[in-house]
Amino acid sequence: SAVISQKPSRDICQRGTSLTIQCQVDSQVTMMFWYRQQPGQSLTLIATANQGSEATYESGFVIDKFPISRPNLTFSTLTVSNMSPEDSSIYLCSVEEPRGQPQHFGDGTRLSIL
Amino acid sequence: DAKTTQPTSMDCAEGRAANLPCNHSTISGNEYVYWYRQIHSQGPQYIIHGLKNNETNEMASLIITEDRKSSTLILPHATLRDTAVYYCIVRARDQTGANNLFFGTGTRLTVIP
Numbered sequence: 001s002a003v004i005s006q007k008p009s010r011d012i013c014q015r016g017t018s019l020t021i022q023c024q025v026d027s028q029v030t031m032m033f034w035y036r037q038q039p040g041q042s043l044t045l046i047a048t049a050n051q052g053s054e055a056t057y058e059s060g061f062v063i064d065k066f067p068i069s070r071p072n073l074t075f076s077t078l079t080v081s082n083m084s085p086e087d088s089s090i091y092l093c094s095v096e097e098p099r100g101q102p103q104h105f106g107d108g109t110r111l112s113i114l
Numbered sequence: 115d116a117k118t119t120q121p122t123s124m125d126c127a128e129g130r131a132a133n134l135p136c137n138h139s140t141i142s143g144n145e146y147v148y149w150y151r152q153i154h155s156q157g158p159q160y161i162i163h164g165l166k167n168n169e170t171n172e173m174a175s176l177i178i179t180e181d182r183k184s185s186t187l188i189l190p191h192a193t194l195r196d197t198a199v200y201y202c203i204v205r206a207r208d209q210t211g212a213n214n215l216f217f218g219t220g221t222r223l224t225v226i227p
Contacts, residue, residue, distance in 0.1 A: 014120070042201070043158065044216040058214065092157050094215075100207035102148060103215055105157035 002095050006065070008025035012085055012112045018077045021109045023093030028073035031096035035104065038089045046091075049076040066092050083113045118202045123222040126196075132189040134221050136202030139183040144206045147178060148189045151198040158201065158217070161187065164182070192225045199223075220222075 003026040013019050023032065046066055047055040055068035064090040071075045080087055091106040119137040126132040138147065148163040162169055162176045164185075169176045175188040189196055201220040 004157075017125055042219055043213040043215070094157075102160040102163055107155075109171045110155075 001102075001104045002029060002097065004093060004095060004104060006093055006106040006109050008109055009107065010110040010112075012114060014085050015113055017083055018079055018081045019083065019111065020077050021079070021091055021093075021111075023076045023106060025074045025095055027097070029095040029097040030073070031099060031103075032070060032076045033094045033096070034068060034076070034078045035092040035094060035105075036089045037092060037108070045090065047076070047077075080111065083111075085113050093101050117216070118204060118217065118218055120200075120202055122219065124222070125224050125226055126189075128225050128227050129191055129196060132196065132225070133193040134187040134189075134200050134202075134223065135184065137184045137185070138202070138204045141182050141204050141218075142206065145204045146207055147176065147182075147185050148203045148205060149174070149176065150201045150203065150215075150217070151196075152201070152220070153195075153198040154217060158191045161200075186219045192223075193226065194225050197223060197225045 005024045007022045019098050035043045036045040037043045038048050045058050047057040047059045049068050049070040051070045065081050067079045090104050090108040090110050094103040094105045097102045120177045137172045144162050146165050149161040150158040162171050162174050178185045199220040199222050201217045203215050
């Protein structure tokens with residue numbers, strides 16, 4: 001399965017600032033996804049990162065708050081904008097290649113907002 | 115995608131088989147059963163998946179009932195490193211399936227020395 005690397009692994013940020021999280025895959029993949037896991041909760045899909053077009057967001061998530069880039073088939077970024085303490089979560093990248101195969105996840109970015 | 119029901123927590127003695135049940139009574143014909151686990155501070159790890167036949171790999175076995183309304187993940191010889199939250203997910207593999215993997219609350223398995 002693909003090797004997925006996320007950076008940073010963790011960060012502590014001030015409220016009102018923004019942070020960009022990177023997801024790098026060691027092979028070309030069609031489907032890349034971003035999830036959020038709030039403290040003590042399960043995972044929730046934020047959006048599908050589409051290569052060459054705008055990301056597809058799930059209900060409750062908007063581009064202004066979580067802009068996503070997907071410049072090629074091996075890389076994506078998620079920005080958490082204008083952060084508040086409620087954004088403290090683990091943010092995870094996953095890939096699925098090809099469609100229908102099991103998704104594989106990175107180890108996530110643990111984000112704390114003060 | 116069909117919802118699943120799992121026990122909140124389970125304990126298992128080290129070296130014994132861990133049997134984790136999952137109910138998915140509304141599963142559709144084109145939906146597969148996937149199992150993932152999440153060890154503390156790590157991303158979810160794929161374990162196994164199946165449609166209607168029993169499956170086995172190096173990590174676990176998956177037993178799916180004939181009516182496909184429930185399944186059991188079996189870890190044949192549980193070790194302390196198997197302590198994790200285990201998620202049962204059903205999802206279609208074709209384009210009709212949503213991108214979302216609905217993780218639910220999972221089962222917290224504790225392997226006891």
